[in-house]
Amino acid sequence: MTGKGRELADMMERRKVDILCVQETRWKGSKARSIGAGFKLFYYGVDSKRNGVGVVLKEEFVRNVLEMKRVSDRVMSLKLEIEGVMLNVVSGYAPQVGCELEEKERFWSELDEVMESIPTGERVVIGADFNGHVGEGNTGDEEVMGKFGVKERNLEGQMVVDFAKRMDMAVVNTYFQKREEHRVTYKSGGRRTQVDYILCRRGNLKEISDCKVVVGESVARQHRMVVCRMTLMVCRKKRSKIEIEKKTKW
Numbered sequence: 001m002t003g004k005g006r007e008l009a010d011m012m013e014r015r016k017v018d019i020l021c022v023q024e025t026r027w028k029g030s031k032a033r034s035i036g037a038g039f040k041l042f043y044y045g046v047d048s049k050r051n052g053v054g055v056v057l058k059e060e061f062v063r064n065v066l067e068m069k070r071v072s073d074r075v076m077s078l079k080l081e082i083e084g085v086m087l088n089v090v091s092g093y094a095p096q097v098g099c100e101l102e103e104k105e106r107f108w109s110e111l112d113e114v115m116e117s118i119p120t121g122e123r124v125v126i127g128a129d130f131n132g133h134v135g136e137g138n139t140g141d142e143e144v145m146g147k148f149g150v151k152e153r154n155l156e157g158q159m160v161v162d163f164a165k166r167m168d169m170a171v172v173n174t175y176f177q178k179r180e181e182h183r184v185t186y187k188s189g190g191r192r193t194q195v196d197y198i199l200c201r202r203g204n205l206k207e208i209s210d211c212k213v214v215v216g217e218s219v220a221r222q223h224r225m226v227v228c229r230m231t232l233m234v235c236r237k238k239r240s241k242i243e244i245e246k247k248t249k250w
Contacts, residue, residue, distance in 0.1 A: 001025040001043070001054070005035035008056065008219050013037045015214060017227060018058045021091035021127025025052035030070050042078060044070035053091040069117075075110045079122075083234045088118050092128030097156060108159060115167045123232065126169070126199040129223065132156025133193055134171055141165075144202070146175035150183050150194035160197065170205045172198040172228055182212040188222045198228050207231050 001008070001022070012020055022041075028048045035041050038059045045052030051073040057065070057080075066086075067079040077090040092111055095103045111126075118124055135153030138145045144164035149171075153161075164171055173183065173194065185196035198211060211228035219225075 001027050001041070001052075004219055005033075005041065006037070009035045009037035009039040011217055011219055011225070012039055012056065012058075015217075015225075015227065017225075018061060019089055019125075020056040020225075021089065022054045022056060023052070023091065023093035023129040024050075025054050026050065027052050027054075042068060042076075044073060044076050046073045051093060053093050055089055055091050069114065071110050071114060072107075074107050075114060077114050079118075082232060085232045085234055086119075086122035087232065088122055088124045090114055090124065090126040090128070092126060092130070094128065094130045094132065094156065094159075096131050097154070104156075104159070108163060111163065112167070123204055124169075124199075124201055125228075125230065126197075127226070128199070129196050130156065130160045131195050132158075132160050133195065134160050134174060134197070138174065144169065145171040148177050148183060149174045150180065150192075164199060168202050169199045170202045172200055172205070172208055172211045173226060175205070175208075176211045178212050181215060185213055185224050185226055186222055187224070196223060196226050198226055200230075207233055 025043055025045055026048055027043050027045045030044045032040055032042045039056050040059060040062050041054050041056045043054030053076050055078050061080060064080040064082055065078055066081055069077045074093045077088055080087045094107050133151060133154050134145060134149045134157040136149045136151060138147050141161055183194055184192045186193045207230050209229045214225045214227050217225055
C-alpha cells in the first residue's frame, strides 16, 4: 500500500467499486485512514515487510460500520448495516504454497473462528488471496462451486473447497462463464493462475449478478482485481394498522 493509496482510490472510483478487500498491504499498525477520492482504508499488520490485510470502503458506508475484528495480519473483518441488512466483509491472505503446514492450519482456524462468530442470518462476503487453485470443473463439488475455474486443483485449492463445504459457502468466481483473461487473477512471467476468490453464503448466491477479473489496471504488479456485483435483498416491514393508530402527534 505504500505510495499506492490514491492510485487505489482512483481505480475504485473509476470502476465504481464500493467495497474492496486488499491483501499483502505491508503496513504495520491497526488504524483507519482516508486514501483520497472519498475512500477510507481499515487495515491491520504487524510487520512492514510481509502480510497485512485491509478493507477499503466508500465514505458513505463508513458510518454503517458496526464492528471491526482484526484477528491477525492475515484475517480481518468488518460488520456493516445497510438498509437493515447485516453485511460482514472479510479480507483474507492465505500462506503461500511453500509455507509451513502449521502456518496454513492457523490461517484456516482463524477464518473458521470468524465465520462461526457470524449469525447465520447475516450476509458474508469474503475477498481473499487464497494462494491456491480450485481448478476447472466441479465434479463432486457442485454444491459449493461452478465449472469455471482455471487449470488443475492443488492442495491449497482443496483447502478452499473444504472450507466452503463446512461453512456452506460458494466460490463466486467459478459460477460465471468468462474468457480465461477474465478468470486469471495472477500473472507473472509465463504463469497465469487463479488464486484470488470471492466467497459468499450459498443461500445468497442469487444476489450476485456478475463476477469477473478487471483487466488493464496496474495498481498491483502481478495480481488483478476481482469484482462482483451484489444486490442486497432488503425486506421492508409494513407498519400494521395498530401501529399507525397508536402514533401520537405532538
